[in-house]
Amino acid sequence: MTANFDSPSVLSMHDAGVHFDGVKAVDGVSLSVSRGEVLGLIGPNGSGKTTTLNLLSGMLRPTVGAVMLDDSDLSRLSMRKRVHAGVVRTYQSGRVFERLTVFENVEVAALGAGLRRGAARAAARSTLTQLGLDDVADLPADSLTAGRIRTTAIARALAAQPRFLLLDEPAAGQNETEAVQLIESIRGFAREHGIGVLLVEHDMPVVMGTCDRLHVLDSGRTVIEGEPQRVRKDPQVIEIYFGKRA
Numbered sequence: 001m002t003a004n005f006d007s008p009s010v011l012s013m014h015d016a017g018v019h020f021d022g023v024k025a026v027d028g029v030s031l032s033v034s035r036g037e038v039l040g041l042i043g044p045n046g047s048g049k050t051t052t053l054n055l056l057s058g059m060l061r062p063t064v065g066a067v068m069l070d071d072s073d074l075s076r077l078s079m080r081k082r083v084h085a086g087v088v089r090t091y092q093s094g095r096v097f098e099r100l101t102v103f104e105n106v107e108v109a110a111l112g113a114g115l116r117r118g119a120a121r122a123a124a125r126s127t128l129t130q131l132g133l134d135d136v137a138d139l140p141a142d143s144l145t146a147g148r149i150r151t152t153a154i155a156r157a158l159a160a161q162p163r164f165l166l167l168d169e170p171a172a173g174q175n176e177t178e179a180v181q182l183i184e185s186i187r188g189f190a191r192e193h194g195i196g197v198l199l200v201e202h203d204m205p206v207v208m209g210t211c212d213r214l215h216v217l218d219s220g221r222t223v224i225e226g227e228p229q230r231v232r233k234d235p236q237v238i239e240i241y242f243g244k245r246a
């Protein structure tokens, strides 16, 4: 599961869809994320962002289409097996061991990924520094704000050295400056360690300067995918996204 810069690798979804009682939550979406890049998945409420993340992580199986890691079909694999393949997700709520300190939380995640104690401690230290958590490293996780619990959960996921990290609104509840800072540090970490990141986010201004590419969904379907500047100018995006925000 350790990042290997020599092996180019892509996590992708091909014409994938899932229906709930006749609602097409995701309807024929194709996307891919490469190691070292951050793909922002955006769109209005109910557009299918979390469902897409669930399809990639294995929490849901696609009704149609496929989820692939390079040439391997992951579509029928459990979440657990996907984690072993290096595809790791976080949750909006931020799942941590509340009684452990922030440092211990991250160290345990690194140990769980197979690092030896010394390497796990080093990974924990550098991850906490990168995510701006040094000042709370020795505090119990349950004494933190909700935002910092979420960031600790992200640090745990990063310290486990995934090849792909799927983040569900990592900056929820934070102001725009904090959100941009957090995503910037995730991006720095991803580049350095060759991790591909798919980031679900509501807020267009937050993803504009922080993601390498954006994939826009509306009503379960792809509207456009491309570089943020191009996406920002797309008339359909302006209408469905900014129109609704105005």
Ligand SMILES: Nc1ncnc2c1ncn2[C@@H]1O[C@H](COP(=O)(O)OP(=O)(O)OP(=O)(O)O)[C@@H](O)[C@H]1O
Residues within 6 Å of the ligand: 020, 021, 023, 024, 025, 026, 043, 044, 045, 046, 047, 048, 049, 050, 051, 052, 202
């Ligand atoms: N388990 C479910 N059962 C029934 N319908 C569902 C289920 N999960 C999602 N949906 C529906 O699928 C559509 C897409 O939901 P999803 O949560 O993926 O959107 P989203 O873009 O993540 O929304 P938000 O920004 O509000 O979190 C919505 O219409 C939602 O009501």
